[in-house]
Amino acid sequence: xxxxxxxxxxxxxxxxxxxxxxxxxxxxxxxxxxxxxxxxxxxxxxxxxxxxxxxxxxxxxxxxxxxxxxxxxxxxxxxxxxxxxxxxxxxxxxxxxxxxxxxxxxxxxxxxxxxxxxxxxxxxxxxxxxxxxxxxxxxxxxxxxxxxxxxxxxxxxxxxxxxxxxxxxxxxxxxxxxxxxxxxxxxxxxxxxxxxxxxxxxxxxxxxxxxxxxxx
Ligand code: DX5
Ligand code: ZN
Numbered sequence: 001x002x003x004x005x006x007x008x009x010x011x012x013x014x015x016x017x018x019x020x021x022x023x024x025x026x027x028x029x030x031x032x033x034x035x036x037x038x039x040x041x042x043x044x045x046x047x048x049x050x051x052x053x054x055x056x057x058x059x060x061x062x063x064x065x066x067x068x069x070x071x072x073x074x075x076x077x078x079x080x081x082x083x084x085x086x087x088x089x090x091x092x093x094x095x096x097x098x099x100x101x102x103x104x105x106x107x108x109x110x111x112x113x114x115x116x117x118x119x120x121x122x123x124x125x126x127x128x129x130x131x132x133x134x135x136x137x138x139x140x141x142x143x144x145x146x147x148x149x150x151x152x153x154x155x156x157x158x159x160x161x162x163x164x165x166x167x168x169x170x171x172x173x174x175x176x177x178x179x180x181x182x183x184x185x186x187x188x189x190x191x192x193x194x195x196x197x198x199x200x201x202x203x204x205x206x207x208x209x210x211x212x213x214x215x216x
Contacts, residue, residue, distance in 0.1 A: 003193040004212045005032040005063050005173070008054075009045060010144045010197035016050075020058050022208045029212070030063040030084065032175070032195045034144075037068040040092060041142035048077065055082040065113065065175065065195075067141045068092065071099050079106040087111030087135050087173075090122050100130045111135050111173065116149045120158055128162060131170050133193065139176030144197035148177030156189040163190075183215040 008031055011019040023029060033051060038044040055062060061084035066074050071088035078086070086107040090096055091114065103110040111133030112123060117140075128134075136155055139146040152174065159172055173193035174186050183194055200211040 001028040002216050003028045004215050005030040005195045006200045007032040007195050007197035009034045010201040022205050030061045033064045035066050040069045041067045043142045051081045075103045085109040087113050089113045129168055133171040135173045137176055138174050160190045180214045
């Protein structure tokens, strides 16, 4: 089953508790948390207090996507919030393999992400073997509501080849501009975790579950 991960960046922040309650009990579901530092990307979102509150208010899995320059600090300081998947960017550091190993100590699943302009060769075979999830960005990280990059199709085909060559089966997550227009093809090309922000939240709470299911 494909996991759907609504990005809370697009939810109604002033009613965030009500917003997350709308999804209670949905199966194959993660909440995607976009955490930005205003340095790796030109935007700021939320940090420790909000993630801590969220972790107490939902039994759904938390999927944290760190768009930050210094992942080590976040590995260390977010470990008490019941985050299921911890993803950071390959562009963010030099000791990526060490960081993956460090994150594995605290988080059940560890992911690596790359921007649309970063070649897959930036991730070594050792890294591919060590991760639980690859987050393929289909927009420039930093903001929701952007258009899907068509280069993602080719990239997903290359990811399938890498998985075959290395005999690994990390989860493949796609993030950015995901909607009912591209979800089916993304799944056909091996994506099994779809992040979606503006598409899911644009019509208001009465439509959330319908929008989630329309992506599977
Ligand atoms: C962008 C974030 C995405 C974004 C997705 O930096 O990583 O998770 O919120 O939003 P949509 O689905 O609107 O592109
Ligand atoms: Zn994201």
